[in-house]
Amino acid sequence: MHIDFRAQPTPGPDGHGGLIGELITRPGAHLPHLLTAAGHHAIPLAATMAAVVLGGVAVTVWVRRRREQRWAEGARQVEILVPPQVAPDSAQVFWEHLHGALARRWWQRWWWSGQHLLGFEYRISPGEGASIRVWVPSCVPPHLVENAVTVAWRGARTHTTDAAPPLPVAPAGQHSLLAGGELRLARHARWPIRTAFPGDPAATLINAASAMDPGTTACVQVLARPVTTRPDQHTSSSGTPTAFAGFLTEFLREFVGLFLPGPVRAARTPARPQPRHGYGSGDRQVGLEQSARDHAAAGKAVGPQWATVVRYAVTAPVPADADKQTCARVAAMVRGRAHAVSSYLSGASGHNHYRRRRHPRLREALTARRLGRGDLLSAPELAVLAHLPTDTAIAEIHRAGARALAPSEVIAFGGPGTKPLGRADAQRGRHVAMRVSDARHHVHVLGPTGCGKSTLLGRMVLADADAARGLVLIDPKGDLVTDVVARLPQHSAGRVVLFDAASTGRPPCLNPLDVLTFGGDLDLAVDNVGTVFARIYNQFWGPRTDDLFRNSLKTVCIQPRPASLADVERLLTDDTYRARLTTHVKDPVVQRFWRAFDSLGDSGRGQLTAPLLNKLRHLLLRPFVKAALAGGPATIDLRAVLDHGGLVLARLPKGRLGEETTRLLGALLVARTWQAATSRADTPEAQRRDAALYLDEFHNFLHSSTPVEDMLAEARAQKLSMVLAHQNLGQLTPTLREAVSTNARNKIYFAVSPEDSRDLARHTSPQLSEHDLAHLDAYHAAARLVVNGQNTAPCTVATEPLPPPVPGRARHIRAAARTRTTPHLQPPGPPVPTAGPTLPAPKVPRLDPRRR
Known part of the structure; x- marks a missing residue:
């Protein structure tokens, strides 16, 4: 119609x-x-x-569900390891940094990908402790949250894994009882919560949940999404958009105006009286409170805004066949713990506060991590809800080890003329190496047993062997030499000289008194041997024994054949042999000594020689030691080893030789190596080849007549780099500690004791503190290297394992080393350059002395 x-x-x-x-x-x-x-x-x-x-x-x-599904498919979970010290404003820096990184434009938010969100989760379990994790959807770029964590919390570490449900799944034969809900703002979102109050909400939460029964798990999830619209247009007090509410109000007013004359309720609205005492009210106190609320609301609206929701839950498993009383008891416990967990924000009550709300599908909401129209919070308010605990006394929290520091760009990454150290744990895939020319400043390696110290030495030794650089390795444990021999390159088999105390074959002869075979300084040899014995047996070595030993050494060395320590024992016990040798002594001081010795008589001579003879016989009764020290003319030309790329590997386990014998044999080998290194002074510097001396437990072997500080200073000029490794600073004397601290400029520290970390932090501060040095992970080290004579900033390195052993390689090298003597070594070619074409020497900026 x-x-x-x-x-x-x-x-x-x-x-x-x-x-x-x-x-x-x-x-x-x-x-x-x-x-x-x-x-x-x-x-x-x-x-x-x-x-x-x-x-x-x-x-x-549908679009929202598909978007959430795509986010969850590639989501990851970033666990934050709490640093030793947490600044109170670090969480605010974290959320403000992420707001700028995650906020998107309006057309990006309405597009398929939507606005990104994050989930800050606390999970506390009596068996696992307390962990803090950030759930990151797949749409967020990699390493964005990890970098924000390290920037905001200095010293924090992150561990990224695939996303997992926040609550555990009940094992077979059990089911879970769950209690919890949501925490939502009780008043309009424009009123802020309290941000400055005594106490730490995170510490309160962890302490409230740490006393739970075994198997119980508590979880608090804070979902946050950046908001870029105006705060007054985001939500109303009931959660309804303000713009939509205003539209409905205006529509109803116009619709009612069709039926009623004039303005709506114009005649019924009385005139509001003007306040007499100030802001908004006739009462001055009420006016001041209203003014304070408005100022707080204005301050909240200034900074970055986040849409948030807080969910909490406590779950506990019960047997599937449990009776009603057991289930009721566990359910009451779970509800009580849930109420205790939900009260962790009670201290934040101010102009606004949180109240509990039920959630019909709490477990699904926690797992899906869905955020609709949440409560509007500023960055300082969000930092109250989601932050790292500032209380250092919380034992349940997962704390960080050492911070990860990237190496300087001037540090080598590998290639010819370098020694590998490992990979930078702060830059994935970045290798860290030390140039051979920088290794001449010597390397100090410190760390306890089992931290990766021997693995690092093994890789450096293999790099030298592959580059045909001469080296001497002394291992007082034995495992390092065994691992190296099984992995040596094939071309180095003919250059190996092996001392193995466990071998049944005849070892090479070192003979520290042989100055005739390869040439040498007699006085220096006698001085080195005498000093080594005096320092090894310092508790039983008096001035008369030292006088007797040095005169005996000089006497046996005058014979035309190479002398040995066995000749010293014969000189003191065989009168005929002694009389024949003393007749050829030219030194009047030595002649007077033997005249006085003969005048003592048998009893006096016995008392004088007994302390020395018992030590010599103790050595010479061991077949390996006697063959290595007194087996005839020396078969090792250490000068040729250093110049022509030989490999001297000394396996001297203390369990087989004894501590004193190992120290004596190793110290004599070091003394001979030093004597060979100083003899290279007659070679032009440009023609000297780089060589290395590796000493594990080095404090046992540095007993030569040359002071350690002088040895370290002069070795650099002779292109002999010394790698000094040991376990703790207590093993060193004050003089030796100071010498190594000053002259061994390349520092590599594994996880050290708290006592040592206080002293060693002087070399790594302020980048690495005492806590960092004491909490390094296994096979991780802090390195402060020298590049072109200047110290670089410290970095952290993850050492790499040794390559797999070559089948049959150890047997082949040991067989070749039985008859190998160093006079047959041939120079493999010109000196290997210390920096290849891929590693140009960079220009190191001059460091400010105040930053050292």
């Missing part, structure tokens, strides 16, 4: 009337026509609009 509205009366002069007026005054005449028109037009239109609205809602929900 068609209705002709032209016949309807026109409005009257009073402003009322028209169609609506006619319908009100004469409803019976026009109501049938209106109902008929509605049946033909309004109802189909309403149905169409309802279908469009429902379709739009369905599409929106």
Whole structure:
């Protein structure tokens, strides 16, 4: 039916009337026509609009669910390891940094990917302790959150894994009892919560959940999404968008205005009296409170805003066949713990506060990590909800070890003329190496047993062997030499000289008194041997014994054949042999000594020689030691080893030789090596080849006549790099500690004791503190290297394992080493350059002395 509205009366002069007026005054005449028109037009239109609205809602929900599904498929979980010291404002820096990194433009938010969100989760379990994790969806770029953590919390470490549900799954034969809910703001979101109050909410949460029964797990999840719209347009007090609420109010006002004359409730609204005492109220106190709230709301609206929701839950497993009393008891315990966990934000009550709300599908909501229209919070407020505990006394929290520091760009990464150290744990895939020319400043390696110290030495030895650089390795344990021999390159088999105390074959002869075979300084040799014996047996070595030993050494060395320590024992016990040798002594001082010795008589001579003879016999009774020290002319030319790329590997386990014998044999080998290194002074510096001396437990072997500080200073000029490794600073004398601290400039520290970390932190501060040095992971080290004579900033390195052993390589090298003598070594070619074409020497910026 068609209705002709032209016949309807026109409005009257009073402003009322028209169609609506006619319908009100004469409803019976026009109501049938209106109902008929509605049946033909309004109802189909309403149905169409309802279908469009429902379709739009369905599409929106589908798009949102698909978006959340894509986020969850590649999501990751970043566990934050708490540093030893946490600054109170670090969490605010963290959230402000992420707001700028995650906030997207309006067209990006309405597109398929949506606005990114994060989940800050606390998980506390009596068996596992307390862990803090950040759930990161797949749409967030890699390492973004990890970098934000290390920037905000100095010294924090991160461990990234695939995302996992926040609550554990009940094992087979059990089911879980769950209690929890949501924490939502009780008042309008424009009113802020309290951000400055005594106590630490995170510490309160962990302490409240740490006393739970075994198997119980508590979880608090804070979901946060950046908000870029105006805060006053985000939410109302009931969670309804303010713009939409205003539209509904205006629409209702206009609709009611069709029926009522004039403005709505204009005549019924009394005039508001003006305040007499100030802001907003007649009461001065109320006015001040209102002013404070408004100032707080204005301050909240200034900074970055986040849409947030807080969910909490406590779960505990019970047997599937448990009776009702057991289930009721566990359920009551879970509810009580859930209430205790939910109260961790009670201290934040101020202009606004949190109240608990039930959630019908709490476990699914925690796992899905869905965030609808949450509560609006500023960055300082969000930092109260989600932060690292500042209380250092919490033992349950997972704390960080040493911080990861990237190496300087001037540090070598590998290639010819370098020694590998490992990989930088702060830069994935970045190798760290030390140039051979920088290794001449010597290397100090410190760390306890089992931390990776021997692995590092093994890789450096293999690099030298592969580059045909001469080296001497002394191992007082034995495992290092065994590992190296099984992995040596094939071309180095003919250059190996092996001392193995466990071998049944005849070892090479060192003979520290042989100055005839390869040449040498007699006085220096005698001085080195005498000093080594005096320092090894210092508790039983007096001035008369030292005098007797040095005169005996000089006497036996005058014979035409190479002398040995066995000749000293014969000189003191065989009168005929002694009389024959003393007749050829030219030194008047030595002649007077033997005349005085002979005048003592048998009893006096016995008392004088007994302390020396018991030590010599103790050595010579061991077949390996006698063959290595007194087996005839020396078969090892250490000068040729250093110049021509030989490999001297001394396996001297203390368990087989004894501590004193190992120290004596190793010290004599070091003394001979030093004597050979100083003899290279007659070679032009440009023609000297780089060589290395590796000493594990080096404090046992540095007993030569040359002071350690002088030895370290002069070795660099002779291109002999010394790698000094040991376990702790207590093993060193004050003089030796100071010499190594000053002259061994390349520092590599594994996990050291707290006592040592206080002293060693002087070399790594301020980048690495005492805590960092004492909490290094296994096979991780802190390195402070020298590049072109200047110290670089310390970095952390993860050492790499040794390559797999070559089958049959150790047997082949040992067989070749039985008959190998160093006079047959041939120079493999010109000196290997210390820096290849891929490693140009960079220009190191001059460091400020105040930063050292």
